Amino acid sequence: MVLALLAGVAGCGGPGSSGDVDPAESPGPTESTGPTEPAESTESILGDALPPGSSGALVAGRGTTMDLCQGWGDPDPGSGEGAGCDTVFDIGSMTKQFTAAAVVRLDMDGQIEVSDPLGDHLPDVPADKRSVTIEQLLTHSSGFLDSLGADDEPLTRDAFLREALGSELLSRPGSTYLYSNVGYSLLTAVIEEASGQDYEAYLAEHLFTPAGMTSTGYLLPDWSKTQVAGQYDAEGRARGTPLDQPWADDGPYWNLRGNGGLLSTPRDMFGWHVALLGDAVLDDDAKRELFEPRVREEPDETYYAYGWVVDDPDDPSILWHNGGNGWSYGEIARDPAGDTFVFWVANRSAGDGWDLGEDGGGVTSALFERLAKTGETAADS
Numbered sequence: 001m002v003l004a005l006l007a008g009v010a011g012c013g014g015p016g017s018s019g020d021v022d023p024a025e026s027p028g029p030t031e032s033t034g035p036t037e038p039a040e041s042t043e044s045i046l047g048d049a050l051p052p053g054s055s056g057a058l059v060a061g062r063g064t065t066m067d068l069c070q071g072w073g074d075p076d077p078g079s080g081e082g083a084g085c086d087t088v089f090d091i092g093s094m095t096k097q098f099t100a101a102a103v104v105r106l107d108m109d110g111q112i113e114v115s116d117p118l119g120d121h122l123p124d125v126p127a128d129k130r131s132v133t134i135e136q137l138l139t140h141s142s143g144f145l146d147s148l149g150a151d152d153e154p155l156t157r158d159a160f161l162r163e164a165l166g167s168e169l170l171s172r173p174g175s176t177y178l179y180s181n182v183g184y185s186l187l188t189a190v191i192e193e194a195s196g197q198d199y200e201a202y203l204a205e206h207l208f209t210p211a212g213m214t215s216t217g218y219l220l221p222d223w224s225k226t227q228v229a230g231q232y233d234a235e236g237r238a239r240g241t242p243l244d245q246p247w248a249d250d251g252p253y254w255n256l257r258g259n260g261g262l263l264s265t266p267r268d269m270f271g272w273h274v275a276l277l278g279d280a281v282l283d284d285d286a287k288r289e290l291f292e293p294r295v296r297e298e299p300d301e302t303y304y305a306y307g308w309v310v311d312d313p314d315d316p317s318i319l320w321h322n323g324g325n326g327w328s329y330g331e332i333a334r335d336p337a338g339d340t341f342v343f344w345v346a347n348r349s350a351g352d353g354w355d356l357g358e359d360g361g362g363v364t365s366a367l368f369e370r371l372a373k374t375g376e377t378a379a380d381s
Contacts, residue, residue: 092323100307188258
């Protein structure tokens with residue numbers, strides 16, 4: 001998987017020069033205009049890592065400098081538009097690191113503590129779940145099951161809470177890693193209760209706006225119709241845009257809300273990376289909380305932090321997460337210091353004999369290698 005592929009290149013140095021922008025003072029990312037900006041196409045840079053028939057967009061950079069932000073593949077036959085830096089995609093379970101950041105922000109602001117039991121923040125929690133902590137939900141160690149059903153099942157907030165809190169725990173809280181989308185939707189309800197705001201509104205005010213992210217959300221951004229990428233199945237059949245899927249009036253139904261389904265662009269995702277280098281969204285203590293490896297993803301050797309996966313708890317080299325919905329698939333990755341950042345997403349993730357959900361680590365690895373080379377070029381110039 002991606003972690004093993006990246007281990008050798010993740011430690012490459014960032015720009016580190018006096019010309020770098022201080023992210024604490026910068027309103028957003030800077031774009032490379034010197035010799036490190038690649039003139040090649042995405043396809044020529046990534047080579048065999050991109051299978052024929054795939055399409056999507058990516059961004060990669062070092063520190064606050066965006067070195068590459070491009071689309072690849074054929075134009076969308078529905079809109080005639082080719083994907084690019086400002087194309088909107090479903091980022092799948094990469095949504096979880098935004099939900100986790102919102103929880104950490106609430107903790108930073110004194111509105112909750114991650115050690116709080118669930119019963120302190122949600123009403124009518126049964127006795128067997130009352131002591132489940134927010135941290136256990138963040139680290140997939142709460143014992144809640146993965147899902148209550150399909151993403152597009154018309155499950156309201158009240159119905160979701162009733163079914164989730166009435167479900168049987170699969171393990172004793174805190175004892176076992178069990179990936180749980182239900183747990184992250186419960187965190188979404190906690191965010192709303194603690195903040196007094198709708199989940200998307202809270203993220204927009206406290207995460208996205210300070211990070212300069214204008215095209216990330218469920219429904220609030222003002223996207224044009226042609227800006228949102230269509231999605232395609234493994235046979236190449238059109239499955240509509242994420243906004244064409246069955247949703248409630250205020251966003252996705254609760255089997256998806258807060259655990260997946262957020263829409264964003266490569267440019268916005270790089271803006272998020274830059275925000276995590278500074279303190280406009282989270283202070284240093286909060287970021288340490290977010291990224292600290294906590295629970296081993298057994299049987300794998302990786303560890304789950306808060307919405308991020310970490311390769312090595314003693315000497316981490318890569319923080320990452322992936323996400324997909326069966327049609328779109330992507331990955332986000334950065335080194336702990338933030339010197340190197342990669343985000344990419346495909347709106348056709350599988351085809352005849354290929355599946356980016358299984359082989360996408362090659363795309364991330366190739367981008368990290370590219371950044372290592374451009375970093376060396378900049379250092380030698």
